[in-house]
Amino acid sequence: MNILQLRGEFSDNGPGTQTVTISTELRKRGHKVILCSSGGYLTEKINALNFKYYIVPEIAFKKRNVKNMIISIFKVRKILIKEDINIVHTHNAASVFIANVAALLAFKKVKFFQSVRGIENRKGKGWRNWIYNIANYNAMFAVSKFTKGKIMEFGVKSDKIVVTYNGVDLNRFDINKKDTYRLEVRKELDIPEDAFVIGIIGRQDGNKGHRDLVQAFELLYKEFPNLYIVLVGEGKQMEDNIKLAKELSVYDRCRFTGLRLDAERLHASFNVFTILSKKNYEMFPNVIIEAMSYRNTFVGTNTTGVPEAAERGEGFICEPHDLECISGKFRKLILDEDLRTKMGNRARQSVEEQFNINNVVNIIEESYNKK
Numbered sequence: 001m002n003i004l005q006l007r008g009e010f011s012d013n014g015p016g017t018q019t020v021t022i023s024t025e026l027r028k029r030g031h032k033v034i035l036c037s038s039g040g041y042l043t044e045k046i047n048a049l050n051f052k053y054y055i056v057p058e059i060a061f062k063k064r065n066v067k068n069m070i071i072s073i074f075k076v077r078k079i080l081i082k083e084d085i086n087i088v089h090t091h092n093a094a095s096v097f098i099a100n101v102a103a104l105l106a107f108k109k110v111k112f113f114q115s116v117r118g119i120e121n122r123k124g125k126g127w128r129n130w131i132y133n134i135a136n137y138n139a140m141f142a143v144s145k146f147t148k149g150k151i152m153e154f155g156v157k158s159d160k161i162v163v164t165y166n167g168v169d170l171n172r173f174d175i176n177k178k179d180t181y182r183l184e185v186r187k188e189l190d191i192p193e194d195a196f197v198i199g200i201i202g203r204q205d206g207n208k209g210h211r212d213l214v215q216a217f218e219l220l221y222k223e224f225p226n227l228y229i230v231l232v233g234e235g236k237q238m239e240d241n242i243k244l245a246k247e248l249s250v251y252d253r254c255r256f257t258g259l260r261l262d263a264e265r266l267h268a269s270f271n272v273f274t275i276l277s278k279k280n281y282e283m284f285p286n287v288i289i290e291a292m293s294y295r296n297t298f299v300g301t302n303t304t305g306v307p308e309a310a311e312r313g314e315g316f317i318c319e320p321h322d323l324e325c326i327s328g329k330f331r332k333l334i335l336d337e338d339l340r341t342k343m344g345n346r347a348r349q350s351v352e353e354q355f356n357i358n359n360v361v362n363i364i365e366e367s368y369n370k371k
Contacts, residue, residue: 001031001032001086001087001368002031002032002034002083002084002085002086002087003023003026003031003032003033003034003085003086003087003088003089003368004034004035004036004076004079004080004083004085004087004088004089004099005019005022005023005033005034005035005036005089005091006035006036006037006076006088006089006090006091006095006096006098006099007019007036007037007090007091007092007095008037008038008059008060008061008091008092008094008095009037009038009039009040009059009060009061010037010039010040010041010042010043010046011039011040011041011042015091015115015117015118015286016040016041016042017042017263017286018115018117018166018167018286019035019091019115020035020042020045020046020049021167021169021172021357022089022115022167022357022360022361022364023035023051024049024169025169025357025358025360025361026361026364026365027051029361029365032083033051034051034052034053034054034079034083034085035051035052035053035054036053036054036055036056036059036076036079037055037056037059038055038056038057038058038059038060038061038063039055039057039060041259041261042261043055045261052083054075054079056072056075056076058071058072058075059072059075059076059094059095059098064094069094069098072098073098073101073102073105074102074105076098076099076102077102077103077105077106080099080102080103080106080108080110081106081108085108085110086108086109086110086111087110087111087113087368088103088110088111088112088113089113089114089115089364090112090113090114090115091114091115091117092114093114093116093131093132093135094131095114096112096114096131096135096136096137097131097134097135099112100112100135100136111138111368112135112136112137112138113137113138113139113140113141113364113367113368114135114137114140114141115140115141115143115164116140116141116142116143116147116151116283117143117147117166117283117284118282118283119147119150119151119154119283130154132151132154132155132156133154133155133156137160138367139160139161139162139367140156140160140161140162141161141162141163141164141363141364141367142161142162142163142164142283143163143164143165143166143283143284143305144163144165144283144284144304144305144308145163145305145308146283146284146304146305146308147163147283147284147304147305148161148163162363162367164360164363164364165284165289165308165354165355165360166284166286166289166355166360167289167355167356167357167358167359167360167361168286168289168290168292168293168351168355168356168357169356169357170293170351170352170356170357172264173264173267173290173293173294174264175293175294175295175348177264177268178268178294179268180268181264181265181268181269182268182269184265185265185266185268185269186269189230189255189257189269190255191228191230191255191269192226194226195226195227195228196224196226196227196228196271196272196334197227197228197229197230197269197270197271197272198213198217198227198228198229198230198270198271198272198273198274198330199229199230199231199232199266199267199269199270199272199273199274199291200213200229200230200231200232200233200273200274200275200276201232201233201260201263201266201267201273201275201287201290202232202233202275202285202287203233203234203235204231204233204234204235204236204237204238204241205235205236205237206236206237206278207277207278207281207282208233208275208276208277208281209274209275209276209277209278209301209320210231210233210237210238210241210276211237211240211241211244212276212320212321212323212326213229213231213274213276213326214229214231214241214244214245214248214250214254215244215248215323216323216326216327216330217229217250217253217254217327218248218249218250219323219324219327220327220330220331220334221248221249221250221253223331224334227253227334228253228254228255229253229254229255230254230255230257230266230269230270231254231255231256231257232257232258232260232263232266233257233258233259233260234258234259238256238258241256242254242256263287263290264290267287267290267291267293267294267296268294270291270296271296271333271340272296272297272298272299272330272333272334272340273287273288273291273296273297273298273299274298274299274300274326274330275287275288275298275300275301275306276299276300276301276318276320276321276326277300277301277303277304277306277320278301278303278320278321279301279303279320280303280304281303281304282303282304282305282306283304283305284304284305284306284308284309285300285306285309288300288306288309288315289309289350289351289355291347292309292314292315292347292348292350292351292355293347293348293351293355293356294348295341295344295345295347295348296344296347297314297315297316297333297340297343297344297347298310298314298315298316298347299315299316299317299318299326299329299330299333300315300316300317300318301317301318301319301320302317302318302319302320303320309350309355312346312349312350313342313343313346314343314346314347314350315343315347316329316332316333
C-alpha cells in the first residue's frame, strides 16, 4: 500500500510522536509511507528516519482560513498523484476534509482513515465537530472506548469506529536500557541516585496538571526529604508554575526541564509517573503507556479515556484537582514498595499484551485492508 500520513503539524510530543511510530511500523511491514504536515518540532526526527516528508505550511492549525485551505487542497492533490497514494491516514479532522477534496480533484480512488485523539470540548466551539458527519471516512480509529462513545454522540455509526488505543514502540522504550537512562538523567538533572522521583510530561498550558503536581508535592515535601518532582514540557504557564514552586518553598527539589523529545530517557528516571489532566481534556495520553512500558505505575485523573489505562490495577485514579487524593496516592506508592512493584508489573503486562505499537498497527492494517 502507498500510504499518506497527514496532520496539521508535528509540534506535539504525544500525538505527533504516535503518528511517526505508526508510520515506522507500517514501513517495516513493506508499505510505502509518506508524511505530510506544516512542520514542527519533530521535523528533524522525521528526516533522520529517512521518511519522504512534504511540508505544506498552509495546513498549520494557526493558518487556517479559506485561502490556505484551498492552497492546501491543491498541494495535497499533487502529492496524491505524484506518490500514487491509495490510503490517506489523517490525524486531525481538518486534514481529512482537505484530503477528501484533494482526492476528488485528482480523480483518484483513495481510502480515508482518521485517528481521533481529541474532540472539540471548548465552550462555544462544539460546532466544529460537525466535520465528523460530513467528511468521507472508511473508518475512524478511536484511541479509547471513551473516544468512540463521544464520536458516536456526533452521529457517527458504531461500525465506522475502531478502537485502537495508542501503542508504545518497545524498541525505543527498551526496558534493558532503563537503568542506564535513569543514572544518566538523574546526573544531568542533579537528582540523587537514591531519590524518589515523581515525573510529569506534557505541555504546561494549564491542562495537564503541572500546577496540581507542585501543590501536591508541597503536601509531601517535609514528610519525604528525598522526594523530587520532574516537570517536563514548555508552555505559557511554565513560569507561573516555577513561581508557585518558589512561593511554596519547594523549588529546590523541583526540576523544570522545558521541552524535551527524549521521553524514553526521562521516563526511566521516574519512580512514579503522573498526568493530572483537567476534566474533559485528553483522550488517551501516550505518556501514560510510555511510563507503563518501564514498569512504572501512575497517578491519573478521572477524565475521558485515562481510567481505561488503569482498568487492571496499573495505576491510581483521582478526581481532577483533588490534592488530598493525589498526594495520598503518591504517599501510598512511596511507602509501599511491594504495591508499587505489583502495579508496575501489571502496567508492563498491559503494554506487552495491548498497548504496544505492533498490536495497534495490526488493527490499523486490518482496517486498511478490510474497509
